[in-house]
Amino acid sequence: MGEPGPEPAARGRELAEGALAGDRRATARLLTAIENRTPVAEAALRILYPQAGQAHIVGITGPPGSGKSTLVSALIANVREAGRPVAVIAVDPSSPITGGALLGDRVRMQAHAGDRDVFIRSMAARGHAGGLAAATGAAAAVLDACGFDLILIETVGTGQSEVEVAAAADTTVVLEAPEMGDEVQAIKAGLLEVADIVVVNKGDRPGAQRTAAQLRAMLVAIAPRPGDGDERPRPKRPEVLLTTASTSVGVPELLAVLDRHRPTDHDSGSAAARLARAEAQVWAIAGDRVRAQLHDDRHREATEATLRAVADHELDPYAAADRLLGDVQ
Amino acid sequence: MGEPGPEPAARGRELAEGALAGDRRATARLLTAIENRTPVAEAALRILYPQAGQAHIVGITGPPGSGKSTLVSALIANVREAGRPVAVIAVDPSSPITGGALLGDRVRMQAHAGDRDVFIRSMAARGHAGGLAAATGAAAAVLDACGFDLILIETVGTGQSEVEVAAAADTTVVLEAPEMGDEVQAIKAGLLEVADIVVVNKGDRPGAQRTAAQLRAMLVAIAPRPGDGDERPRPKRPEVLLTTASTSVGVPELLAVLDRHRPTDHDSGSAAARLARAEAQVWAIAGDRVRAQLHDDRHREATEATLRAVADHELDPYAAADRLLGDVQ
Numbered sequence: 001m002g003e004p005g006p007e008p009a010a011r012g013r014e015l016a017e018g019a020l021a022g023d024r025r026a027t028a029r030l031l032t033a034i035e036n037r038t039p040v041a042e043a044a045l046r047i048l049y050p051q052a053g054q055a056h057i058v059g060i061t062g063p064p065g066s067g068k069s070t071l072v073s074a075l076i077a078n079v080r081e082a083g084r085p086v087a088v089i090a091v092d093p094s095s096p097i098t099g100g101a102l103l104g105d106r107v108r109m110q111a112h113a114g115d116r117d118v119f120i121r122s123m124a125a126r127g128h129a130g131g132l133a134a135a136t137g138a139a140a141a142v143l144d145a146c147g148f149d150l151i152l153i154e155t156v157g158t159g160q161s162e163v164e165v166a167a168a169a170d171t172t173v174v175l176e177a178p179e180m181g182d183e184v185q186a187i188k189a190g191l192l193e194v195a196d197i198v199v200v201n202k203g204d205r206p207g208a209q210r211t212a213a214q215l216r217a218m219l220v221a222i223a224p225r226p227g228d229g230d231e232r233p234r235p236k237r238p239e240v241l242l243t244t245a246s247t248s249v250g251v252p253e254l255l256a257v258l259d260r261h262r263p264t265d266h267d268s269g270s271a272a273a274r275l276a277r278a279e280a281q282v283w284a285i286a287g288d289r290v291r292a293q294l295h296d297d298r299h300r301e302a303t304e305a306t307l308r309a310v311a312d313h314e315l316d317p318y319a320a321a322d323r324l325l326g327d328v329q
Numbered sequence: 330m331g332e333p334g335p336e337p338a339a340r341g342r343e344l345a346e347g348a349l350a351g352d353r354r355a356t357a358r359l360l361t362a363i364e365n366r367t368p369v370a371e372a373a374l375r376i377l378y379p380q381a382g383q384a385h386i387v388g389i390t391g392p393p394g395s396g397k398s399t400l401v402s403a404l405i406a407n408v409r410e411a412g413r414p415v416a417v418i419a420v421d422p423s424s425p426i427t428g429g430a431l432l433g434d435r436v437r438m439q440a441h442a443g444d445r446d447v448f449i450r451s452m453a454a455r456g457h458a459g460g461l462a463a464a465t466g467a468a469a470a471v472l473d474a475c476g477f478d479l480i481l482i483e484t485v486g487t488g489q490s491e492v493e494v495a496a497a498a499d500t501t502v503v504l505e506a507p508e509m510g511d512e513v514q515a516i517k518a519g520l521l522e523v524a525d526i527v528v529v530n531k532g533d534r535p536g537a538q539r540t541a542a543q544l545r546a547m548l549v550a551i552a553p554r555p556g557d558g559d560e561r562p563r564p565k566r567p568e569v570l571l572t573t574a575s576t577s578v579g580v581p582e583l584l585a586v587l588d589r590h591r592p593t594d595h596d597s598g599s600a601a602a603r604l605a606r607a608e609a610q611v612w613a614i615a616g617d618r619v620r621a622q623l624h625d626d627r628h629r630e631a632t633e634a635t636l637r638a639v640a641d642h643e644l645d646p647y648a649a650a651d652r653l654l655g656d657v658q
């Protein structure tokens with residue numbers, strides 16, 4: 001099934017080699033190709049993927065208003081003081097259609113625009129569900145191969161896709177702000193389940209200590225019990241830290257904790273995260289392959305008729321799936 | 330590939346017949362089976378799906394704090410005054426693991442607990458991405474077959490999955506509250522693109538009229554241009570309405586607008602929504618089938634080795650996808 005043709009293969013190789021040589025425009029173009037799931041992206045990733053696997057991939061997620069971008073900015077500044085390169089993938093859930101960016105965030109990040117060892121990129125998910133986790137994983141692999149040893153993936157932590165993205169990082173930081181409203185409180189429970197580190201940001205606000213205490217209590221309550229279906233081994237309960245990202249208070253401490261969470265080869269937790277990341281990519285690609293085959297010249301007409309029959313309730317979706325898979329198997 | 334065995338088939342038929350006969354406990358059990366993607370769900374849906382296709386499926390989405398649940402409650406009260414049955418699927422993005430519910434919302438909805446023509450159900454997405462849109466579509470088909478002619482799907486409108494769920498409704502209502510913060514403003518743009526009707530809730534607050542005016546201006550700015558990849562035909566620009574859900578002000582007017590949006594057989598917009606719903610279900614089921622086959626006794630070992638090789642960066646995910654698909658094709 002469809003490997004890239006000779007032209008996309010050549011272009012993919014060119015971009016991959018450029019990216020590896022430190023050409024940031026080549027890297028940026030590659031990430032665009034990944035977002036658009038083009039054959040060029042496939043060709044390049046086939047070259048780069050085997051060279052990745054060294055970076056620490058950190059998911060940073062939390063509800064709107066918890067200060068994710070400010071914290072990411074503070075983390076970048078602290079990491080750069082130590083001379084380490086750092087990349088940020090800001091996952092933008094706002095627009096499946098135009099890929100519109102969270103403009104305010106992007107503007108704040110331009111503080112680092114002159115520094116070539118800081119790479120910041122926002123990504124939108126195009127196409128079918130599952131694309132977001134796959135595209136993010138592929139983008140992280142590219143940046144990893146390019147030598148960024150810390151890769152921050154920033155997501156708004158309120159949706160299913162975002163939880164999946166967060167869960168596929170080596171280490172997941174969940175941000176909260178003190179005293180948020182009821183609905184946001186409720187959303188926390190789901191996010192806390194994927195947290196390796198919980199950060200109460202805006203730590204200088206009244207109630208920050210109380211929020212941290214509440215979160216610690218919640219973390220005890222939701223600690224995974226054997227056999228409850230959570231197969232991700234977690235060595236210990238998440239730490240709860242306080243930061244005030246706007247003034248960098250607590251940020252060096254957060255970085256130190258992150259470094260302790262850096263995956264090692266014999267760490268079953270990060271092995272599970274890497275497997276989840278690999279699976280998300282492989283299943284998304286496999287789905288793309290099958291869909292592409294079902295829409296090629298030989299199958300398109302039959303596929304569209306089958307899907308229309310389901311839309312018209314003349315055929316149930318299980319029978320339709322079996323029929324379509326029968327066509328290509 | 331796996332149709333349900335004799336036992337799940339019998340149990341599925343029993344639940345489907347019970348649901349059709351008006352047994353609400355059977356309906357509730359069916360929705361649980363759908364959430365868990367069991368063979369019983371498949372057996373029942375194969376019976377019920379052909380009987381669906383009459384209901385008006387309305388997505389109601391918006392950021393946390395915009396008052397979705399209050400509006401849904403007010404809509405229920407108004408619809409029930411007219412004697413029509415109504416069902417609500419509250420999509421809960423908070424927890425992929427425990428399926429935790431937004432407790433506050435559920436409590437508010439218990440106001441209608443005694444009325445058998447009101448069916449309220451929260452759903453969480455389990456398993457892989459894409460499951461949410463598929464499960465919601467299947468649940469809507471069940472409720473549709475059971476005679477609920479208005480089905481409200483309530484989602485928190487901040488994630489990719491939620492946008493997909495909203496886009497698969499016949500009519501999508503996007504809620505906003507007056508004067509929300511900057512980040513939330515930015516999220517609006519993506520949501521507005523899928524809106525058929527925009528509602529500024531909390532209309533009695535200062536700034537509500539101004540927010541409505543801003544939204545109307547944004548809707549002009551993002552109006553789809555030919556060839557920009559948005560293939561969903563939209564007959565006209567979304568209307569912007571004001572409601573104060575807590576006192577039902579504006580809610581009868583919203584219902585009247587909703588009724589005008591009720592899909593007809595020759596309406597290309599709702600045909601596209603129905604096709605999107607069908608596709609989401611069929612692709613999710615096809616993906617499940619392929620994954621199940623790759624994890625059966627014959628393939629499991631090879632599949633796990635391939636995925637591990639990707640996780641270890643020894644194999645790129647494209648080669649892995651091709652290898653896995655080659656195993657089953």
